[in-house]
Amino acid sequence: MAVHELFSYLCVADAQAAVEFYCKVFDASEKFRLVEPGGRIGHVELDLGGTTLMLCEEFPEVDIRRPEPARGHSHTLHLHVDDADDVVARAVAAGAQLAMAPRDHFYGERSGTVIDPFGHRWNIGHSIEKIEPDEMQRRYDRDPDC
Structure with a gap:
């Protein structure tokens, strides 16, 4: 296959x-x-x-x-863009609900999360640093909330 x-x-x-x-x-x-x-x-x-x-x-x-957002979300669509802050702001201005404001993450991405007006969850991000998986794991072990 x-x-x-x-x-x-x-x-x-x-x-x-x-x-x-x-x-x-x-x-x-x-x-x-x-x-x-x-x-x-x-x-x-x-x-x-x-x-x-x-x-x-x-x-x-x-x-x-x-989807029924009141029951939670079973999936997230991850959209990689040039400027996460801009796209998140555009989504919110167009009626999406901000679930997480854009911020830098330990895995080398800046991203934020919105729930679109149709109940779908989108994580919108852009790369800020190339990080190997072993370094990601080290950072995650140190502080999974970072």
Whole structure:
């Protein structure tokens, strides 16, 4: 078996609003969409700097549902950008909830976390230092909260 690609596929309540948010905040561009005759958006593909993000609206009839942030988060999307502070600020200005303000981390990244208006958790970061795994572990052992 060969894995050729891995795509994040998010379910949202309002795919049109999600497309607009991701295009505005992450400079995504829409590749294409499929819409049912009744108007429900069944599939959208966005390009984020050469990476594909897929979206759909809820399909409760086959148990595809949007996240329930009040119950916590089962996943985080990690987005590497040129300037985490700028992208986090843009996300918050566009309606995301700030979960963690950007800060420098022991593993050589500056990042912050937002919950987008559709309930998805995004860690947005940029590299500040190249660190080998053994050094990361040493720093983590010393202070996992740093």
